[in-house]
Structures are given as structure tokens and as C-alpha cells.
Amino acid sequence: MVVVVILAYAAVAALEIWLWAERPWQKVLLYLVLIAAGAVLAALLLRDSDLKVPEPVGFVTRLIKRLWEGGGGK
């Protein structure tokens, strides 16, 4: 299943890049990186459905939380 999914992502990427009128390398690179990220995410989820969700602004979150609890008298 993982192989099928990765192949599907690759096929989509190939098809779409083929459809482009022009292919500057920056665009192709960014495109491929994102597709690869999507494929890896899909593959990981297929392997292990309990993947942890990262908190991108975790430190801010914690800061806000502390401030909130400290000052919030509501």
C-alpha cells in the first residue's frame, strides 16, 4: 500500500510537471519537495496512524498560556 501511494504521488508530480509550459528549476525543486513531503506524510500515516502532531509555535503557545493564566482574572 505504501508503495502504491508513493507511486501515485510520483505519477501525479510527473504528469503535472510534464503539463507545465516551462520548467524553471526553482519551481520544480519547490514542487518536488512539497510533493515528497506529502508522500512521506501519507506513507508514515499508513505505517503508524498515531503520528504525533507537532506544535509549530509551541514556545509561543506556552508563553501565552503562562501569561493568560497569570493575568486572566476572568
Place this chain on the structure above:
Amino acid sequence: MKELVPDHQGLVLVMLFVVGNTLVFALGGVAGPDIWLAFLLATVLAIPMILLMARVRSLMGGASLACGLEQLLGKWPSRALAFAYAGYAWRLACYVVSDVTNFIQAVALPTTPQVVTATLFALLMLWAAKEGVEVLARFAAIMSKVVFNVLFVTFLMLLSQVELGEFQPVMYNGVKPVWLGAFQLLEFPFLEVVVLFWVFDCFRSKKSPYRVFLPGFVAASLILLVMASTSLAVVGAERYAQFYFPVWAAVARINISTFLTRLEAIIGVTFAIGSFVKMAACLLAASRSLAYSFGFADYRFLVTPLALGVIPGSQWFISTLLDVELSVIKTYPTSATFFQAVLPVLIWIWVEWRARKLGRGKSSPTQAGGQ
């Protein structure tokens, strides 16, 4: 190539975005019978934020988003900001998709894998996002007629079952539930409007952002207020928060002369359409801001990878209906606060300062670099 959306279509897009995937959920359930107070409070609290957003867009004048940002914020800060919001918008798109797929699984298709529905929705929103904001706004304009008329008719049909006593006693448990409900509403769905900041490419005039955002938002919040209060008055204040989908439950009870029954599917359909608009807008915002942050003029080539990422993403963030509740309550609010309230205020202050400086002297816009 500027994408220009007529004001009235932009307004409708804002309305559908806010009403979108929120409609069926138990909004502001913590406030109990005081739900309407929570709604009003949240609307009042949100309006300054909306105005502030419109103000920033208005300062850009007729310029496109990319040009305006670069002028007002400076090259690197604006790109970093765009990158951050790309992540936020993408994540929101994942949330919206999983809301829909979970809803469909819960009420209609229990054994169909969510990936299937998610894939179909992702493909459609991919298409919509590639077509651009003009087409999306047109789509919203035509679908809004269906959605809002359906809502209006269901509201009329629910009226006969409304029990006004459910709203009493007012503030039995004090102000706290009202505040809590209002904050819940602010983070989902009211202030998610910040995503729309990145959706519109440019506006017709300096006044357009106000004309689009403010009435659109207020109208949408009123619609949500009416629908939520009506369904609360139908299902009962105590039961409202216990349901995953109280509006659904309320509409399922419509029974007019034993003929007009079983109308809940219509609400489901409305919900799917509204959510679609929201997810397409989020995807569009994510692609546009990501493209901008990497310095590309055209964003369309980024739509496909981002949309394909949404499919696993939606399963990643929220995999079951239980997660919808838990994540909305636990994980989402904190990061949402950052993107929905803290950053916009910072941007606004920064932009006001820059604009004043640029406008007064035009001496050295390069000075304003670090932060």
C-alpha cells in the same frame, strides 16, 4: 495579471467562509443557554480585529497582495510572515477537510474510508484554487444563494419547535461561560477570517476591504447566531452541547404535517458546500502565501502539492470524530490565538508605523529593517 473580485462577491465569499464548516458543530456550547450572549460578545470582540485586517489591506491601496506587502512590511519580514501563514492556512485546510469527512462518516457513510471523501474533496478544491479567487468568489456567490436560502427555510421550519424558555435563566452560572463561549467562537470560526487576508489578490479601491470584510463577517456571525440559538432552543440547552451536530439533530426533528420530514440531508449538503468554499480558500491562501514567501509571482504550481498534502494531513491532525472535539478544545486554540490575534496586531502596528513613515518623509524606507 491581477485578480480582481467584485466587492459583493468578495463579501459573499467572506460569509460562506465563516458559515462554511462551522454550521453543524456545537458552537459555543459551553455558554449553555447564554449562547446568544456569547455570540454577540464574540462578534463585538472580533470586529476590531476584522477592521484592523481591513485597514492593513486598505493601506495597500489597489496594489496586489505581493506588492503591497513588500512595500508596507519590507521584503524579508513579509516573506517570513507569509511562510508562517502558509503553514497556518494549510493546517486549517486540513482541519476543514477532516471536519467534512468526519461529518459524512458519522451521519451517512460509516464504512467508507475517510481517505476517499478527503481525496475527492481535495481534488475539487485543488481545481478551485487553481482557477483562482475570482472563480472561487463567483462560485461562492452562486452557491450562497442555495446555502442561505436553505438555511432560511430550515430556520422558518424550526421556528414552530422553538422553546424560548431554553434561554432562561440568563447567566445562571455567571459571566464565565459566556466569556469561554465567546473565546471558543473567536478562535473557531470567527478569527479564522485572517486566512482570507491572503486569499484576495487586490481590491478595487481603498474602501473595498472594509466593504468586503466587515459586512460579510457581521452577516455571517448573525446567521450563525440565529442558527445556533434556534437549534439550541429546539434540542434544549442541556442537550445542545452533548451533540456532535446539534443543528443536524434539530433539523431531523422537523415534521410539518408528516410530509416535510427527514430534511437533515439538506443541512448536510449545505454544510458540504460551505466547507468546500472554506477549504478551497484556505488552500488558495496557503499556496499564494507560500509562493510569495519563496518569491514566485505565480502561485498556481504550488496548489497541487499542497492539496495532495492535505489528504494525509487531514488524517494526521484529526483522525476521528472524537479528535474534532478534543483538538478543537485542546490543541488548536493556542496556536490559533497566535495567528489570529497576536500576529495580526503586531502586523498592524508595524504597518501603521511604516506607512506613517513612508507617507510623511519617504526618506529612508530601508532603515526599517530589523525588529
Place this chain on the structure above:
Amino acid sequence: MRRRLFPMLSLLLVSLLLTGCWDYMEIESLEFVFGLGVDQVKPEVVVVLEMAKTSGGGQQTMVEPKVLSTKSQSAATAARALSNPAGLRTFWSHAYVFLISEQVAQEGIIPAMEHIVRSRHLRSTVWVFITKECTAEEVFKSKPPVANSVSEHLNSIVLMQDAISGFLPLQVWQLNQAFAAEGVAAILPTVKLVHQRGELVPIVEGTAVFKRDRMVGWLDGQESDILCLLKGLDQRSYYVVDTKVTDHGYFPITYELVGNRVELKPLVRKDGSIAVAISLTLELGVEEIGAAPLSFRDEKLVRSVEAQLATFVTREVRGFLWKIQREYNADILGFGQLFRRKKPEVWRRLGEDWDAQLRDLQVELDVQCKIVFTGTSSEPLLVRE
């Protein structure tokens, strides 16, 4: 065009490739459950289903009811186990009625109905009944004279409730709401079996009174009418009242309730004690006066009849209130809810032991009766002497 080609192509492709149709089912492979019942909860759950065997099609669709029952650990397992003898997938969304037997009701009905409320298969608009002096299975196996199945029979009785009176129909969601709400007790209509033409026929009459989820007593048809009256429902119930028409003559006259307005007001007296003021304004029609020499052109007489009616209703309501306050001590009129909504500070103070409060709650009653309708004639049918 290119930007459109790709998504359109893939949409088509995906929808063709994904024709897995996980939830696809053929409608003819479903066995429609018309009614379900729970006869026993402890030690095992007994679930009864009334299903429709359909055949024919087209102009001559035949519906034959079949009753199946089984015993299992829980309602969910029992319901599932019944698909096996049914031979088809049982489909619950079209159920009309849900019966709970008296015995289960006395033990507490939450375990019996929890699964049904939670599952998405059963609509929240199903009518709920308590079977009185019989089991759900017996009810389902009885023979309604006209309808195809017992469930349809009960459903059609409920739909003409305003013309029958004597009970208050309730749907599952209303019951839930009553359980969830503070300061109100639940009620359910009752089904019983009567003999007609040598066969048992189910009828709906009376009300079961609950305290929390346990049944604590019954109300008969007349009392149920009073209950409807006090709840302000549009129910055209009949009252036969011995009315004094001439100086010495009492005649039984049948009145029909045409309209009623009820106002319940929570009162807090100066000394801190609480009370409820009920004001009832009834509009009545005269259905039958028998041999009474009652002319409705005689205004004085009409006033006196109205006053007698008010006295009658007051007496009935008093009796009813005594029953629910003292005998059952179940707040089915929602006095508690009334205080909670209108006088939250009182509820905060007294809500804790509402049962005791209810027992001694003073009720001020004010009944106004008005005759608004006398059929097609204002004069009695007099025989000339």
C-alpha cells in the same frame, strides 16, 4: 485549459477507480423495522422487533408484520443478533414506535434506551410508549383491526391524538430532553391491550410518571387530559360534568375543550416561602346536553354553567396536583424548571432538595371557563308536552 484538465481528469479517474462503494446497499436487502421493544433488562436484555415482510411490488404491495425477539447481554448485541433470524439486514431508521415494558420502566429505562438514542440508525422522532400490564412482545403480537402492523396502528393513533385525547405522545428526543433538563420529570404514554371482537387490540391511554428514569406511577386517561391542560397542549378532550341547570335538576353535559391558555408563575412570598400561581383560561364547546333544558340564549344560566365548570376543573386539577406532588412526588409539570428559569436565585437556594419542596409547594389556582361553541343549535331538543 491546462489547469482545468488535470483536476478534471483525476476526479473522473479517482471516482472510477474508487467505485468500492463501501456503504452501498440494495434497498431490497433491507428488512424494515417498524417497531422495537425492550421487555427485560436484567439479567439479560430482551429485545423485540416488529418487521415488515414486503412482497408484491407495484400496485399490489403487501406488507406482512413479523415479530422476532431475542435475549442478549446488551441492547446493541440483541439488536444485532436479530439480523440473523431475520435473514436480512435489519434497518431501523423507519421505526415508528419504541415500546418499553412496565417491568423495565420500574427498574429504570435508561439502560433500555441508551443504545437507541446513541446509534444513528434510529430517528429521534420515534414515539415511545410504556406497555401497561403486558409486555412489548404481547403488544406486537396483537391484532390491530385496520392497520398492517401494530407499529403503524400505534403511529396512526398518535397522529390523531388531538381527536382521541387521554394521553400525551412523546418522541425519543423529548424524553431525552426531559431526562437532561433540571427540574422536570419525564412522562410517557402507555399502551395497553383490550379485547375487541375476541381479539386483543392495543390502545394508547394514560400516562406513566417517572422520577428520574424510574417509573413511579400511572395517570389514567382523565388525569392525562388534565396534564395536557396544564401543559397548554391543544387537545380536544371531553369532560362530562353533572351540571345544575334548573333549580333541582342536575344533568350530565359533555363539554369539549376548544382552546386553553395556561400561565404558570413562580411566586416568592414575603416570608420567603415559594408558591406557583396557575391561571387557566379554558374555552369550551358543548357537545351534548342530553335532556337538559339548557338554552344558551339565557345568559345568566350560561354564566352559572361556566362557574360550575370552573369549579369542576379546579377540583380535578387539585386532585391531580395532590397526586403528583404527594403521591408520586414527581415534578412532571416542571415547577422546578420554572423556578430555575424565572427565579434562578430561588432555585440556587432550594434546588438541592426539590423533592421536599415539591411536596409542600403551594399552588394558587385560578380557573376561568368560557363557553364559546354550542354546535349548530343554541336551544335544547325539546319535546312538546
Place this chain on the structure above:
Amino acid sequence: MFFWQRTKKKGPDPRGLDRLSSSLETNLHWLQTDLFASDETIVYRRIKTSGPKPRDCVLVYADNMVKHEYLSQFVLRPLLKAELPKGLRGEELARYLAEQVIEADSSECITGYSQIGDKIMGGVGVLLVDGCPLGLVVDAQGWAKRTVTEPPSESVVRGPRLGFSEDLGVNISLVRLQIASPNFKTRFVQVGEQTKTRVAILYLDNVTSLDLVDEVQRRIEEITIDAVLDSGYIQEYIRDAPYSPFPTIGHTERPDAAAAKILEGRVAVLVDGSPFALTMPYLLVEAFQANEDYYNHWMVASFHRLIRYISFFITTSTPAIYIALISYHPQLIPTNLVVSISAARKNVPFPGIVEVIIMGLVFEILREGGVRLPRPIGQAVSIVGAIVLGEAAVSASLVSAPMIIVVGLTGVAGFVNPWLNDIAVLFRLLFVVLASVLGLYGYVLGVIAVVLLLSSMESFGVPYLSTMTTLVPQDIKDTLLRVPWWQMTLRPRYLASKDRQRLQGRGGRGS
């Protein structure tokens, strides 16, 4: 010179070098052996003028393409009687003939062989005179024409009964009859390497934006095609969104309809030889508007329009919704109905989705079978086919009775919108497939896709859904409803940017 020309004629581009000779015999020889070689429909009528020095003349024309009496009466007879003054040669001679001898309406001079070819094929007579290197062209077109009749494809109960015919000039005059205004302009373009078809672009100078007219002209001029036999050719070349099945160019057989569109600010294109005028830009709403709407009482017209919208919904969606309901959401069907459908389907061997597709196909076969047959037989085919097949299929338990209702309703509702009927078939299929995968939600996805497609389409720069997306009251007045004429004071915003005022203030009646 003559020889050189002949060899040159076989070359790729003879134009520009093919001047007529002043010798009549040379000209004739060349015509007979080269330009019209082995074409026996060309008539060479040789005459001599009277007088002391008769001159040889030849009238060349294509048989049956000209009015023979007209030529003989107004060209040949005066020529035969004419005495040409001496010494006239070349252009003077030609002018003398045109001005003093020939009585026909119009006569112009041409100088080249290939022009002669074009003219004669266009149905005029060409007079060649000895000693004159010019050909005199006499307009006498007179081929068999269809008279102006009621158009069969768009018959009306009320309204003008004129229809376009195949003749471009007549067609333009029919439109001009409706719009008698000097602002009504016509531009001509020639299309088709072989057919050289004349195409006319019709518009109102003071209403239509000239950018639109220029755009239409540009697109038509860019066409490279060898033959244009009907306006359908042009339509496919110049339309927007060529891959979308929805029409982005309208066509009508009625001058009144064409005139109405021109008056709203659209452009009409007429093609020689085609009785169908093209109108552009074309919006989706127009598919739901019929010209009769504007002649009937506005309430009746609005009601009919509503019926058309509903029918479009029915014809595209009924099978999909039926499939979704019986296969995914039986809880949404009323109980009595669900029981009877279930009973009806008990002995049917196919799953619902197969049943829908088969019956849909059968219906399309019956329809297609009936369309091209003569009307009485065609009706018989469909009626017999439908009734006999349907009845037999149900009693043989091949299909269920509700399915017959669904298919019948779908088919009949399709005929209400003839413009969209063929498209409806496609979307019906798409919806059915999606509904069979995800039930109602699949159907909704299909609807979203179609609406997206529609919102992304444009016709000559105008969004395809224009009147449906806007909230401006004036633009909605002719969309879902047809409000009274005196209320429609403005022309549609998206078309007539120049002069939006249709009526001065409010017309005759208040409110």
C-alpha cells in the same frame, strides 16, 4: 503572353497576373479550357450588337444561378439593339456599356480572370466585349431559394413567424426590418479557402462595445478552414471554453430573437448559407430564456422560466438522487414509499446503478431513433418503444417500476430545455457515478464540480454566470423571473457598457 499565363495558372498563386486580354477570343478560350474546363453548367451566350460595325459580345454565366429572363430582358435585348459609337475601346467602352446600354440595376467592371471565376460562381453574369480588357458584371443572382418560413426548430405560439433562410442578404434584411436604425451596423468577413463564405457581423453602434465587435471580427478572421457550410463551423472556431460542453455561443433561427440579443448589446454573426444566426456573448441564463417569454404576460413567462430551471434540475439529478437515496440513505425516503420501492425491487436482478444506466441508455436510444425519422413515424417509434418496452420490462422483472418513472421523468424534463438537453445527459451520468460511490455527498461533489466549471467559464470576456452571481436588482430582473417590460429600464451591465439606459425613466405604468 497567353501561353505564359496558362502555364502560370497552374502554378500555386496566379492572382495579380491574370489580367483579361482585350481579345474576346483569348478570353473565351482561356475560360473554356482552363478556368471552367469541363464544366458544362457554364453558359456562353454569344451576340452581336447592331449597327454598321457590330461588335462580338459574350455573356457568361452559370446555368440556374441567374435569373434568365432578367438577363435577356435587361442585358441582351438592349445590347442587341445598341449601336456602339466607333472608336470606343477599353474602359471607355465598358463605361459606355454600363451607363448607356445595359438596363440592369448594377454593373461593375472587373479586370481579372480569377475575379470572373468568383463572380460567376457567385451567380452573376459577366459580359465580355471584344476589344475591351474588362468584364462587365451584371447582378442577376437567381438561384433556387427557400422562401422565408416559420423556423421549425423554434416554433412559437405567439410571436413573429419569420425565420432565417439560407441567404445572407435576406437574413440581414430580416434583422434590419426589426431594428430600423442607422446605428445598426454590419461588417463583412470572408471565411473558407474553398467556399469563400461571406460572414456578417451585426451590432448596434451606440450600444455594443466596439472592443467586443473587434474581438469577434479578429476571431473570425483568424479562422483557417477550407469550407464553411453552416454557422456551426464558425461557432466551434471562435467559442470560448472549447472543452466545456456548455454552449458559449448562442444560435437562433429567428430574426426577432437575434434582433433582441443585438438590442441588448450582443453581437450577432450571420453566415451565408446558414439559417442559424450566432449570438455572443452567450450566458447560461439564455438557455433558460425563450423568445416567447417576452411576448407573453410576464407572470406566465416567469412561471415558465421557473419550470425550465426545475426541469433542468430534474433531468440532471433525478437518477443520481434516486440512486443515492435507495442505496445509501433509505432513511430519507418516506416509509410507505420505501416499502413499496423495496417490494418492487425484490425480484429485479440488477443493482440500482446498473438499472439506471441501462434504462438511461435505452431512453437515449429511443430518442435518437425517433429524432431523424419523419415526424409521424418518429413519434410512433418512441411511443411504441417506450410503452411496450417499459411495460414488458417491468412485468418481466427486468427493471423495477419506480425506475421507469425516474427515467421517464428525467427524459421528459430534458425536453423542456432543448439547448441543454444533450449536456444534461453527460452530467446525469457523472452524477449517477458519483452518487453510486458516495451517495448524496457524491452527488453534491458532482454539483460542486459543475458549478465550478460554470464559474470558471467566460464568453467573450463576460463571466458565464454573470446574472446569476450578481446581487444587483436590475441585472436579476431577467434571470429567474421575467419582470414586466416597463421595469427593465436598463440593459444588462455586462454587455452594454456604453449606453445602459433602455427606457427613459419608468415607462407608461407606475410601480
